[in-house]
Amino acid sequence: MLAAHAQTGGRFTLKGTVTDTSGAVLPEATIMLLLPKDSSLVNFGRTGKDGSFEMKNLKRVTYIFKVSYVGYVPYQEIINPENKEVVDIGKAKMKVLQKELYEVVIKTARAPLSIRGDTVEFDAKAFKVPPGSSVEDLLRKLPGVQVDGDGNIRAQGEEIKRVTVDGKRFFGDDPKMATKNLPAEAINKVQVFNGKTEQAKATGVDDGKREKTMNLELKDSHKKGGFGKAVAGVGTDSRLEGKVSYNRFNEKQQFAVLGFGNNTNQSGIARNDYQDFKGSQSFNWGDDGDFGFSSGRYYGGDDITIQPNWGGQGSEGFTKNWAGGANYNYDTKKTKLSTSYFYNSTRSITDVRTSSENFLTDNSSYLTDGKNKTLAFTGNHRPAFRFEHNIDSLNTLILISNSRINGGDNEYSSETRSYRNEGMLTNRSDVNNLSDYNSFAMANLLLYRHKFKKKGRNFAASVGYNINNSDEDRRQNSVNQFLQDSTKNSVINQLQQTESTRGNFKGSLSFVEPFAKKFFWETFYNYSMRKDKVDRDVFDVEGSVNEVNPFLTRYYTNDFTFNRLGTSVRYSHKGLNLAVGLAGVQFDLRGKFALDESQQNMTRVDRTFKKMVPNVSLNYSLKNNKYLYAEYGLNVREPSITDLQPIVDNSNPLYIVEGNPDLIPQTTHNAYAGFNMFNPASFTNLYINAYYNYNEDQIVYNRTISADLVTTTKPMNISGGDNYGTYIGFGFPLKKTKATFGVNTGISFSNNLTYINNVKNETKTDGYNFGARLDLTPSDAFTLYTNANWNISNTEYSINTNQNQKILNANYNAEMNIKMPKEIYFSGRLNYRSYKNDQFGFNQQVPILNLSVYKLILKNKKGEIRFTANDVFKRNLGITQNANQNYYSERRVATLSRYFMLSFTYNMRGMTASVKRNGFF
């Protein structure tokens, strides 16, 4: 403290009076003492009523004495105390801030004004000019700057000889080049100063001459060019892959193209590529236009737009994939426009071997095995459009229109054999199907949101119309032989022509009223009206004669109307959000069925269902990264119209599907609760959750199996099935940032009900899961991530108890990354799965090892060359098993296995390689 050292003899006193240029005193002006080397503030005070000041006990060094006073240019003077006891600077005369500068820069533009030596700088962002204006237009607005008709610029009375952009020359020496051509919105700051002449710069000899120079500092966003990436790879087994992506974006516009092709089973769009393609329109919430809580909600439509592939494996079988598209976004605070087009196609070969065991009520079973092959092609064109306009701060309008035009063909052939007891062949079936299809789907939505002046009071309305029309021609050929009863043998040779149209009109309203500061009361209404029309003509083909098959030819229409009116109240305060609501739901199903459209007496289905659905939810964000949540709701699902139809579908003679017009909606009570915690200091985390679901009037498929092994299924309602379980996960660092350990465990119980040959069967499955993970990240040159998961599942059947089974699954993963000298990296991934089922004597081990070595090359690491070995052990056998409801099946698909690939990537922004995974950011 300076005051505490008053006795030191080396100190001095500074005094004086602050006045304006006319000598009038300025009271209460701020006076400051700064150190000249870095302007650091060492002392400050105020002038008295008479404008005088006195600062005592000052250390004997040189100071900058600075005064600031509203409306005046800050005053500055160097104080050198030398040997004086008292330094009296007399009158510090302050100049009035040029009125023009004050009014324009400070008052109107709210821009900071800086006077730094001989540089006067304006923050150009603050000066509003219409969009599309040039820098010249902006300069005309700046105080102290004049631009004449020819574009010559004068600043502070002198002609500007040079204009630089970010300190560099801009296309030659003509100062007008930059000011006439650059857009005003690209400019961050305008600086005017006396620069050295070009000659002085060139020779390095300062000739003392100065030229008035103007520097335009560009906004960061206008410095951006595009960024893009290209990958090409060649592999053994004629594997090829390629991908190109390019983006360009600035303050207002974004443009992207993406294209890829491969025969390495990569059909989806990677998450990052999706985000680079869609840009600011990657994620839009609330675009479904459905309002209200989740209970009893009706979800219509399928994914018409492109979706990112959130990880996961490539497709099965062998596929060739092509995809490409372009996206354009225009994006301002007021208007957002996004349009895109994307095409993708996949040609696949799927070779499958199947075997299954079906258990019958009398403790007997039969076996089926078969093989089938599918050659398929599918292609999708997807135009998308989204327009969002903020009419003003209270009103927003969103218009969305997405389409999908799909076409494809399918060639399917199969051979199936069924055996009863000791390998006795009971029937065989050979099928050859060909189909050709195309479809058109479109989803349109208009959404309006209005905020009232009263904060929290909101109104929203949406209307939408969706179309989904399809057309399919299908040739079905099959030869079916029953070895014990040859009278049932059949040869089917059919042509099916199906034309279906769907139109879905929907609308939603929501009104939210806040009350008592902490409560929100929402009232909502949802309406949906869906019309389906299916016209299926089936012909029995004999030679060149097509004869109508009256059993399978159908014409039907279905109208499905959904109404939901609901209300909920939410308490929302200090992180606690508790909502309670109730809605009434009504479904109307109306259907007409006949042989063809012209028939008079059609079979009719006319059903109305009503249900009250409650919803309770709790979300509590507690202090210090703890989070508690719980929800109870009732989900209602109406029977599908196909299930309600009184039709027998025998297109597969061994598997006959029947409808049931007496079905009622299925309701599921679901409740879940959980707690999450994360300690960011210790990096410890804990997750706990539990769930319970109970089914009422669940729609299940009753199977009846005849003596000659023909299965007939029919949907029925049944109550009492349930499932529940819990999960706990805990992770903590063994050594912070170097080693992290985690464990998790879960248990689950489920009870599925079904009828087999009209006997109720319960399938109880108990699942026990345990997992552990260890991440070793000791350095920037080596990391090892490992995890293991064990799963035991016990399935018990109430009939056929001798078929009870225990399945043991284990899954081990390890990923090792090494950074070697010269920007060479190695990465190895092992996935080891084992599957054990004693009941069927099945014990399978699948180790999949992928290795890659890559090196960053080129200037700024823009290139990467990579060698990859996929499935080194050649063990990707594509095996899946399914044990369910008196049915066990196994499926093997011939799938892309070992191959080696050499690929090259070029990234305009430079490649980065890290052995560490990204954490949460």
Added chain:
Amino acid sequence: MAISSSPLFAQNLEGEITYEKVMRWTAIYSRLTFLSNEEKGRIEQTWGKDDESKTKMVLYFNEKQSCYTYPKVIENEHGWSWSERDYKIYRNFEKETKTDVIGMLGKTYIVEDSLRIPTWKVMNKIKEIAGHMCMMAVTEDTVKGQKIAAWFANDLPVSGGPELYAGLPGMILELDVNDGDMVVTAIDIKMKPVAAEDINVPKKLKGRKINDKQYATLVSDHIQDSVKARRAPFWAMPY
């Protein structure tokens, strides 16, 4: 470094200032050293148009003390409430002490120490904020590695300010961290008597007591650990 509250000036100065705190997340993310240019570009392209988050804060002050915290009524426009981490910054200019109640790193810390003023460099830049002519001063947060610019009012002679900053000849009406990453700007200044409970450090405070040095160690360790673990450090503490 001395603060002489000038005897020349003895006016009754007390009131409350409402600030708007604006965070610009793309700018903040672009400082994460472990993200690649491509990842930064992706964040900017996806979120750049909609990356600001705004909150209101209040500073209660008189000539001797100040307290900076959340407003008493937090506007809840979207019908959803998140818990706020503890953040009460008490300053006593007369006793030259400070008490910061800060929820960070999964705990509530109480930083009690003498009031140390950063080395302010006063610049020749002026602008108007909420009707007051302000002058710019800059300093540096060496712990978090941030560039700080403060705009202080000549005609509000209280050495207070928002966040953890104070010690200029006038009230800080705008604080700019890292060239716009976070900008705290006064939007409303009311000169009125301030209730004692709004400005006095409560007798009982829950939390772990630490001093400035311990605070600096905690923060810098956390930043280092986070960067090593390739995590964003700022989710666990005030920016």
